[in-house]
Amino acid sequence: MNAHSSSVSASGRASASPVGGGRLELLNLQRAFGTYKALAGIDLQVERGEFIALLGPSGCGKSTALNCIAGLLPLTGGEIRLDGRPIHELEPEKRGFGMVFQSYALFPHMTIRKNVGFGLAMQGVPKAEAESRIDAALDLVRLRSQGDKLPGQLSGGQQQRVAIARAIVIRPPIVLMDEPLSNLDAKLRLEMRAEIRAIHEAIGSTTIYVTHDQDEALSLADRIVVMSGGLIRQVGTPEDLYERPNHVEVADFMGYRTRVSGRVADGAGAVDLASGRIILPAAAKLRPGTAVTVSTRPEDFVATRGGEGLIGTVRAIEYRGRAWFGSAALTDGTVVYFRADGALRNGESVTLRFDPAHTLVFEGEGA
Structure with missing residues (x-):
């Protein structure tokens, strides 16, 4: 694209006055x-x-x-x-x-x-x-x-x-x-x-x-x-x-980098993933058996040593000023992106927990 002036076309002819007010x-x-x-x-x-x-x-x-x-x-x-x-x-x-x-x-x-x-x-x-x-x-x-x-x-x-x-x-x-x-x-x-x-x-x-x-x-x-x-x-x-x-696709572009496929287990929001079961209020309105994609941002998916949650292996970790961010592989090989309060080592086993209030649930596996 080559625009030489805000008010002329590629032909260089003069602009007319604006044709309207902007709607x-x-x-x-x-x-x-x-x-x-x-x-x-x-x-x-x-x-x-x-x-x-x-x-x-x-x-x-x-x-x-x-x-x-x-x-x-x-x-x-x-x-x-x-x-x-x-x-x-x-x-x-x-x-x-x-x-x-x-x-x-x-x-x-x-x-x-x-x-x-x-x-x-x-x-x-x-x-x-x-x-x-x-x-x-x-x-x-x-x-x-x-x-x-x-x-x-x-x-x-x-x-x-x-x-x-x-x-x-x-x-x-x-x-x-x-x-x-x-x-x-x-x-x-x-x-x-x-x-x-x-x-x-x-x-x-x-x-x-x-x-x-x-x-x-x-x-x-x-x-x-x-x-x-x-x-x-x-x-x-x-x-x-x-x-x-x-x-x-909107979620992915707005920073919801982690996507995990699962299936609604019951009417109380339980979702079965290949790596374990989680409870998400957003899933409660879906029928049991519905295939879903669970998505969250790295800052809302926390990795710790020990505790309850999904188990993953750290693949990469980097420091970004106030927290550590990295990626991990779950037991089924799915790659997820997380936040940690302290330094972790590549290859280390960690527990990963969703923040239910900031986790989205979309119908369809791999939606």
């Missing part, structure tokens, strides 16, 4: 590449002023969806509506969206001010107004003092802030961001998260943000859309998805 509807959105369905029919409503994160692993369709919204990819089915008006046949520049990509896509020979103001020049905004809007955008990203420098004289984080300023200076109804922090180091990513959220709240535009990083999505978004296989698996608030994933 976006995706209706049975489809995009195929030959026989491969990158988007298999997704429906989503994004309200004006919302911050939406499209989250999922590589190949799930999130960037394809963003490119279709931007107009960089034509649809093979479905509709896109902005404030009730169909826009999926409009050229990218006529949609008036702001775009921020991971590659920054700044003009290396132009000063920061000229980069930020490029879209305004394409729109024919009078010079005095353009200068005022450039100042305001640079103030918002805290780069007014860097306006006369070239992009190559700035750090990666500063260049990304320039790209954001360029996207918002045209006052778009929607800002589209495709993994904008993936080229930055961990410290800068944390700093930029807070800045992006603050900028979103300051300008009031709708923001659609693509990421494969669940921490980014949780910290930034009003709602998260988890995608897999070209489909939307779940839409909800960060708390909804973190605490109550409704699909095993």
